[in-house]
Amino acid sequence: MGSGKVTDGQGLSFEGKHVTVAGLGVSGIPAAKVLHGLGALVTVVNDGDDERSRAQAADLEALGITVRLGDGATLPDGTELIVTTPGWQPDKPLFTAARAAGVEIWGDVELAWRLRGRDGEEPAPWLAVTGTNGKTTTVQMLASILKAGGLRTAAVGNIGVSVLDAVLGDERYDVLAVELSSYQLHWAPSLRAHSAAILNLAPDHLDWHGSMEAYAADKGRIYEGNQVACVYNVADKATEDLVREADVEEGCRAIGFTLGSPAPSQLGVVDGILVDRAFVEDRQKNAQELAEVSDVNPPAPHNIANALAAAALARAFGVPAKAVRDGLRAFTPDAHRIAHVADVDGVAYIDDSKATNTHAAEASLAAYESIVWIAGGLAKGATFDELVAKSAKHLRGVVLIGADRALIREALARHAPEVPVVDLDRTDTGAMLAAVQEAQRLAAVGDTVLLAPACASMDMFANYNKRGDAFATAVRELGA
Known part of the structure; x- marks a missing residue:
């Protein structure tokens, strides 16, 4: 690792600056309002021109912000800076034109980073988390640990709470736990965290990134x-x-986390205990007990890994060991993340509708011994051979739903031909009840019926939350 200089945006002025905001929505609208409030001359461009967009545009125009609907490709005259919503792809014509004109492109996270400390106070450091899966859970665990350590904090970023709101709001924080997506990181060139974690890497969003x-x-x-x-x-x-490739501050350390016994400068697990061999004196010989595996909710392997990553970031910030244990005990995971719905006739029913890709589903499938797996939906270009090959030994049966279920069925035929498969040729929302009923038929006492679709939900449901809700409703009907 090399060395790099930490920068911030104190003293940055937007007064009279022509700024184009690319896209309406959860990050575009707040960015436009913030920039307008700072004296910028704001133009919002948006590809869509539907009823919702027109309503959003009217609200912004009432403030004096210019909005151009149905034209997200043309660079407005005089643009000095673009602030984009995370989902806009880097190859958009608007960005091509901006780069040709020498115009900088920021995301909302970059804007928030630049605006830190504008009131003259020392800005709160960021503990940042990314990864293909587990980001939200890890950031929430981290915030819980930091709070248990007596620190004023919030879980923000790609988690529903805007970083802009956290940075510019009235509440003062000692430290922020920040979830960042690959989209947000792409548009955040000057971000410099106190400490950061990458939980895992697996193919995802390749249509956006290109490779x-x-x-x-x-x-x-x-x-x-x-x-x-x-x-x-x-x-x-x-x-x-x-x-190894990162350019960091002098003295910054590489800290590993592992489900095995940790080496020096790592956190890991020994005899059911989460231990720290990184932030202790004489780490060659000593280790600090942090918590028990049973303190992690739920104690599935990938969730223990999340807890270790959160603990590592908290310990990097100086949080005592007791706060790690207390914070993990206080943490309650969001719905649809390996959530236990009910036990019916000796079978556990688990909702992991948030497992929208193969990497997440693999982690979920590894958490249980004997599974009837409910899977399928929109594959988003994914393949399933590796997932099925790794998980076959856990499968008692499989129930398939959704538009791309054939891809999973074919992988099962290749790598788990002995596993019974029920292929429900349905993509209506009522298919979930039929899927749960078929899963009940396949399951034996002691088994787990696991909804871990490995696919997106939009072919059948508005989002993964609705899919998980449908599963839970169907399970409760079984037990009624």
Whole structure:
């Protein structure tokens, strides 16, 4: 690892600056309002021109902000800066034109980073988390640990709470736990965290990034300029490689987390105990007990890894060991993340509707011994051979739903031909009840019926939350 300088945006002025905001929505609208309030001359451009967009545009125009609907491709005259919503792809014509004109492109996270400390107070450091899966859970665990350590904090970023709101709001924080997506990192060139973690890397959003290499490079931006610790996954070499490539502050350390016994400068697990051999005196000989595996909710292997990553970031910030234990005990996971719905006739029913890609589903399938797996939906270009091959030994049966279920069925035929498969040729929302009923028929006492679709939900449901709700409703009907 090299050395890099930490920068912030104190003293930055937007007064009279022509700024184009690319896209309406959860980050575009707040960015436009913030910039307008700072005296910028704001123009919002948006591809869509539907009823919702027109209503949003009217609200902004009432403030004096210019909005151009149905024209997200043309660079407005005089643009000096573009602030984009995360989802806009880098190859959009608007950005091509901006680069040709020498116009900088920021995301909302970059804007928030630049605006830190505008009131003259020392800005709160960021503990940042990214990865293909587990980001939200890890950031929430981290915030819980920090709070248990007596720190004023919030879980923000790609988690529903805007970083802009956290940075510019009235509440004062000691430290922020920040979830960052690959999209957000792509558009955040000057971000410099106190410490950061990459939980894992697996193919995802490749249509946006263009290649796995570009996706990994954007994830790796989270380590740039780190001051204290770059936290990586010992079981995922790609995350360690990104640490080696990062340009960081002098003295910043590489800290690994592992489900095995930790080496020096790592956190890991010994005899059911989460232990720290990184932030202790004489780490060659000593280890600090942090918590028990049973303190992690739920104690599935991938969730223990999340807890170790959160603990590493908290320890990098100086949080005592007791706060790690207390914070993990206080943490309650969000719905649809390996959530236990009910036990019916000796069978556990688990909702992991949030497992929208193969990497997440693999982690979920590894958490249980004997599974009837409910899977399927929109594959988003994924293949399923590796997932099925790794998980076959856990499968008692499979129930398939959704538009791309044939891809999973074919992988099962190749790698788990002995496993019974029920292929429900349905994509209506009522298919979930039929799927749960078929799963009940396949399951035996002691089994787990697991909804871990490995696919997106939009072919059948508005989102993964609705899919998980449908599963839980169907399970409760079984037990009624």
